[in-house]
Amino acid sequence: MDKPFDYAQDKPQFFNKKKELPRGADVIDAFSRSLEELFFVRNPRFKKGMPGADEALAKFMNEDAKVINGVYVYYPWMGKTVYLPEEKIYFELRTARNKNIINKEEQDKYRGVKIGIAGMSVGSNVASTLALTGGPKSMRLADFDEIEATNLNRIRAGAISIGQSKAIFFAQNIYELDPWAELEIYDKGINKDNIEDFIKGLDVFIDEMDSIDLKVRSRFICKKHKIPVLMATDNGDNVIFDVERYDENPELAIFNGRVEITEEELGNLKTFRDWIKIAARIVGAEVQTPRLLASILELGKTIAGVPQIGSAASMAGACVSYAVRKIAVGDKLPSGRYDINLDEKMTFGYNTPEGIKKREEHLADFLSKFGK
CATH class of the missing domain: 3.40.50.720 (NAD(P)-binding Rossmann-like Domain)
Known part of the structure; x- marks a missing residue:
């Protein structure tokens, strides 16, 4: 499939009104539930079902939420549309659980x-x-x-x-x-x-x-x-x-x-062997795992x-x-x-003398066969 990136068909399209959408586009309405979730993000003292939560949520939806705009995001490659809150609200919701690992x-x-x-x-x-x-x-x-x-x-x-x-x-x-x-x-x-x-x-x-x-x-x-x-x-x-x-x-x-x-x-x-030799120098054969080194020796043979x-x-x-x-x-x-x-x-025994010796033997075998 040799189709170049098409900025009209391979990225989302934005519409302010549902009637502007392409004919036949499926619409997923994520707007209202996102606003409800926004209330709980901004009011962490409330949890769903707690006393007073329903009343506070209703007040938020009838007041604060009224000024939040929605946008229809149409994905041409899927023929689907999702109705979302505006960008800054969507991003606030999408990153809410990052806090405060990321402030x-x-x-x-x-x-x-x-x-x-x-x-x-x-x-x-x-x-x-x-x-x-x-x-x-x-x-x-x-x-x-x-x-x-x-x-x-x-x-x-x-x-x-x-x-x-x-x-x-x-x-x-x-x-x-x-x-x-x-x-x-x-x-x-x-x-x-x-x-x-x-x-x-x-x-x-x-x-x-x-x-x-x-x-x-x-x-x-x-x-x-x-x-x-x-x-x-x-x-x-x-x-x-x-x-x-x-x-x-x-x-x-x-x-x-x-x-x-x-x-x-x-x-x-x-x-390809020349490429592998330089790649091994860049990565460093001394830090590569024994199984990876053994696999490299099998390239073009069994792998x-x-x-x-x-x-x-x-x-x-x-x-x-x-x-x-x-x-x-x-x-x-x-x-x-x-x-x-x-x-x-x-890995049990990784840093024991036996574990270290085994890795050194694998490395020596690799270098003897493939070169430094």
């Missing part, structure tokens, strides 16, 4: 940052989590690829989505949650010609790309424009999370100095692609959204590598 000032700052996500596999989990937590209203999403059955172990999509553009599908998912989202869709992906346009103007760039060339190019662009880079990498059941604060230190070495890649090296990446699982992809989304929020509110988040390791926390 109002933090929520507003988090909402106000502009982010770009390149790569919508793990990146789709990032985008979904950012939207779910009331994060950036303004996002750029990039991916040239379509959803395949083999993606369905790690992205939030179903069988009926196979063949759809990843970028468009996940943009629509965000719109269904946040119809006022301001999204720019690069459904043909990014390349060396448009990557700077994608990155310029962002507050945070999130790298979930496979292309080593674009990973390197994006970092030099972010250094130039003083934009921080976040990258979450699946590691079996775990996540390796890299933070590069070029906004604080434009002289910071790319990949936090872990890898120096020349133009000549980039030009010499001809085979068709680098293994990834949905639980790790979801955790990656949580890590990135947390980091975006910290950057947005001005909390300290130093450059560096963060190892989010469930194996260490939940």
Whole structure:
């Protein structure tokens, strides 16, 4: 399915009156129940069924609620409409249960940052989590690829989505949650010609790309424009999370100095094995799980692609959204590598001499067969 993003058909349409809706559109009325919920959000001393709650709710609905406007949000790709309170009220309701894990000032700052996500596999989990937590209203999403059955172990999509553009599908998912989202869709992906346009103007760039060339190019662009880079990498059941604060230190070495890649090296990446070797240097074979290392050795033999699982992809989304929020509110988040390791926390004997020795043996075996 090679259909470019259509801003008329692939994003919500807003109507003030029901009679203006397209003919035949199903209407879901969420307005009245949302206003009732708003009463309880703003009056937490009341609970449904408590003495006095019904009277106070009726007074609210007859007075305060009368000045709240509603809007019909039509989703062309579903042929459905939902009648909602105006944007600020809807957002207040949607983020009410964030308080005070995220307070109002933090929520507003988090909402106000502009982010770009390149790569919508793990990146789709990032985008979904950012939207779910009331994060950036303004996002750029990039991916040239379509959803395949083999993606369905790690992205939030179903069988009926196979063949759809990843970028468009996940943009629509965000719109269904946040119809006022301001999204720019690069459904043909990014390349060396448009990557700077994608990155310029962002507050945070999130790298979930496979292309080593674009990973390197994006970092030099972010250094130039003083934009921080976040990258979450699946590691079996775990996540390796890299933070590069070029906004604080434009002289910071790319990949936090872990890898120096020349133009000549980039030009010499001809085979999948070459790609894996550079990727292993970027990620660091020494922190990868034994099962992942063993799987990499089976690529092209018994395994068709680098293994990834949905639980790790979801955790990656949580890590990135947390980091975006910290950057947005001005909390300290130093450059560096963060190892989010469930194996260490939940595997018996992980840090015993025997456990350490076993992992060292797996690493030595991998390096002997694949090279450093």
